[in-house]
Amino acid sequence: MNKAELAKRIKEVAFLEGDFVLRSGKHSKYYVDKYLFGTKPDILKSLAVELTKILPPLESFDRLAGPELGAVTITSVLACTINKPFVLVRKAAKGYGTDKIFEGELHKGEKVVLIEDILTTAGAALSAAERLRDYGVEIVKIIGVVDREEGAAENIAKAGFQMDALLKKSDLGI
Template sequence: MERAQLAAEIYNTAHLTGEFKLRSGKTSDQYFDKYLFESDPTLLAAIAEQLAPLIPDGTEVLAGLEMGGVPVATALSLRTGIPVVFVRKKAKEYGTCKLAEGINVAGKRVCVIEDVVTTGGQILLSVEDLRQYGAQVESVISVIEREEAGRSNLENAGLQFRSLYRMEQLLPL
């Protein structure tokens, strides 16, 4: 699927109209439901195909952030053959008590995968957590860059940030 067509398909699938309460507490007549494009196998495969070239050379592990980054990272892993870990917002309190589920990230070059970046706050927290486990994290890839603040915050923290689309690039067919 071509890039412009994929952008339109993502928009047409995930853009909703109605009455929605936002995280900020405000009400909006429009909403972008990222899980609608992440749960569509055709769109997710096309997204992985377009994202794969953005992965930095030498990446040894993809880190999908809970929850939206997990399906994107999984699709990228299937596309590229690069192993994936699933990163929780906090370590589970039972069983293995792990923060990053999957292969060991110690000493490995890890690229963080996220679906939508707004401020980058959770990414920065997860990067620090991964580094405490010995991961070498220098890059972040997302499907959609919602706000410029996210890019600024990530780059100011020394991370290379690449996104497939900025929010304003997602338009209907």
């Protein structure tokens, strides 16, 4: 599957029309259900190939980071493809057990590429990136699978991070 076929396949399986409330509180007439594409082996494998092409040079970072929940499957398949470890970023600590926000190994001073499934305002991605930065990690880049082009690029630039996205809304024919 090439990138255009991947975009077509994602639209085919995950594009929903209706009335949706988004994470940001905005309303939308469409929704790209990340779980409908992020749980399919053919799409995950193709995403890993295409995301690898837009990653910063592999020697320029130590680890991937995947914010819960939607980005977790994509990040884990990508990590296996490039043979890099990854860390999961919780929205909130559990309040029991190890009570951690960052699950998996993570060391201060590491360079990390953060993978997000959908970028709308980038609020969720920035929340994870800022917590990682506050912990002492350098965010080399934030990479989204789908950029809905509703302010994410501007908000990420304003927060001082670099970003890229594999697919823009227009690539999905939306």
